[in-house]
Amino acid sequence: MSTGLLETRRLVARYGSVEVLHGIDLSISPGEIVVLLGPNGAGKTTLLRAISRVVATRGAITLAGVSIGGWSGARTARAGIGHVPEGRGTFPDLTVEENLRLGGLARPKGRRSTTREDLAQVYATFPVLADMRRRAAGLLSGGQQQMLAIGRALMARPQLLLIDEPSLGLAPMVTQQLFEVLAGIRGEWSTSLLLAEQNARLSLRIADRAVVLAGGRVTAAGPTADFRDGDVIRRAYLGEAAGDPVEDEK
Numbered sequence: 738m739s740t741g742l743l744e745t746r747r748l749v750a751r752y753g754s755v756e757v758l759h760g761i762d763l764s765i766s767p768g769e770i771v772v773l774l775g776p777n778g779a780g781k782t783t784l785l786r787a788i789s790r791v792v793a794t795r796g797a798i799t800l801a802g803v804s805i806g807g808w809s810g811a812r813t814a815r816a817g818i819g820h821v822p823e824g825r826g827t828f829p830d831l832t833v834e835e836n837l838r839l840g841g842l843a844r845p846k847g848r849r850s851t852t853r854e855d856l857a858q859v860y861a862t863f864p865v866l867a868d869m870r871r872r873a874a875g876l877l878s879g880g881q882q883q884m885l886a887i888g889r890a891l892m893a894r895p896q897l898l899l900i901d902e903p904s905l906g907l908a909p910m911v912t913q914q915l916f917e918v919l920a921g922i923r924g925e926w927s928t929s930l931l932l933a934e935q936n937a938r939l940s941l942r943i944a945d946r947a948v949v950l951a952g953g954r955v956t957a958a959g960p961t962a963d964f965r966d967g968d969v970i971r972r973a974y975l976g977e978a979a980g981d982p983v984e985d986e987k
């Protein structure tokens with residue numbers, strides 16, 4: 738039996754009759770940070786949705802050894818997996834703290850910490866949110882909203898946190914600060930992270946392993962040290978025959 742936190746085997750996902758993931762094998766260890774890289778349309782978002790059970794799948798998915806595939810596993814998945822979707826999805830008319838409290842409602846029964854303790858921990862992770870706790874979420878900057886979306890997911894004390902394109906629409910400096918915080922989250926919150934991210938340079942800096950998707954298949958995977966060379970990224974994204982240089986930043 739595997740010791741991984743998350744395991745997928747031959748995972749297939751489709752939208753209607755169109756199959757977009759064609760048999761993904763992925764494993765994530767407790768406390769590990771894994772980044773999903775790949776060009777637009779590769780299937781990164783769909784893989785996160787498949788793992789959090791919001792798109793239909795075939796194949797095996799286990800979380801801490803418990804099957805979360807099929808309908809019966811969806812509840813287990815929701816209890817153990819936090820999902821920060823692309824676009825963040827915070828409630829703009831609610832305050833920062835109200836948004837965070839809503840995240841806490843998803844916590845599994847038998848939790849050890851109180852809501853007050855969890856709020857304090859979110860504010861320690863993202864001090865700017867503490868200063869804005871009574872402000873409507875819709876008035877926050879893009880970076881602050883991303884922090885709020887991540888904080889809200891953390892309130893459910895997930896074993897695995899899925900974050901889709903955290904850098905989307907953020908200035909480089911804000912993205913850098915956000916990634917520094919993300920690097921610390923696994924220790925502070927005892928969670929693993931799976932990021933889908935176009936910013937290869939920054940995400941490779943904080944992740945332990947990278948998995949590259951193209952056309953709904955894994956085309957490369959390994960420790961991030963193997964991917965820091967721009968040529969490896971280029972081959973992984975475009976195939977051996979690629980001629981034009983690709984920016985590291987892509």
Ligand SMILES: Nc1ncnc2c1ncn2[C@@H]1O[C@H](COP(=O)(O)OP(=O)(O)OP(=O)(O)O)[C@@H](O)[C@H]1O
Nearest residue numbers: 752755757775776777778779780781782783784933
């Ligand atoms: N709701 C949907 N209905 C039908 N097809 C979809 C839907 N969402 C995504 N797709 C298709 O599934 C494939 C994978 O898309 P996905 O969004 O998972 O890729 P991605 O790697 O996350 O891309 P991006 O970096 O642009 O977000 C694409 O061909 C896309 O057109």
